Amino acid sequence: MQKRKVVFAAAVVCAAIIAGTGLYKFNQPRENFAGVAAAYRLSAAELFTAYSMNGSRTDSLYLGQVLEISGTVNEVVKTDSSENISLATGNPAGNINCGLFTGKKGQPPPPPLKGAHITVKGKCTGFLEDVNLVDAIIISN
Numbered sequence: 001m002q003k004r005k006v007v008f009a010a011a012v013v014c015a016a017i018i019a020g021t022g023l024y025k026f027n028q029p030r031e032n033f034a035g036v037a038a039a040y041r042l043s044a045a046e047l048f049t050a051y052s053m054n055g056s057r058t059d060s061l062y063l064g065q066v067l068e069i070s071g072t073v074n075e076v077v078k079t080d081s082s083e084n085i086s087l088a089t090g091n092p093a094g095n096i097n098c099g100l101f102t103g104k105k106g107q108p109p110p111p112p113l114k115g116a117h118i119t120v121k122g123k124c125t126g127f128l129e130d131v132n133l134v135d136a137i138i139i140s141n
Contacts, residue, residue: 032101032137033066033123033135037066038066038067038068039066040061040062040065041068041070042067042069042070043070043071044069044070044071044087044088044095045071045090047062047067047096047131048094050062051127051131052091052094058127062124063124063126064123065123065124066121066123066124067121067124068120068139069096069119069121069133070119071088071089071096072087072115072116072117072118073085073113073114073116073117074086074087074095076112076113076114082099083100083111084099085100085111085112085136085138086130087118087120094129094130094131095131096131097131097132097133098122099133100136100137100138101137116141118139118140118141119139119140120136120137120139121136122134122136122137
């Protein structure tokens with residue numbers, strides 16, 4: 001009986017530690033790459049072509065890196081909690097999806113218009129049908 005209580009108490013403590021760590025990570029502030037120098041500067045077409053040709057090699061170069069990507073806005077999708085910009089690559093098979101940084105307080109700048117040529121900076125999270133950047137900011141509009 002005593003052994004069961006110890007095992008149960010250990011399980012409760014472990015569950016509390018896991019839940020606390022998850023809650024801390026979930027509420028951690030997002031990164032802003034405004035003051036971070038980009039590791040690479042590419043066009044949307046160059047980045048998509050690199051991933052299309054050899055995804056694992058391209059991941060070894062760009063995955064987790066801050067990239068500066070320039071291209072033409074294909075689509076802007078705005079929801080209550082996020083704003084995403086899709087940059088055309090010249091290839092109908094995919095685009096560059098940029099999840100914009102939303103951590104700032106106040107009124108965000110107006111989204112770019114479809115067809116505008118912009119440059120964004122964000123962290124590359126890899127390729128899944130489209131190349132994805134997170135916490136992106138618009139550098140030039």
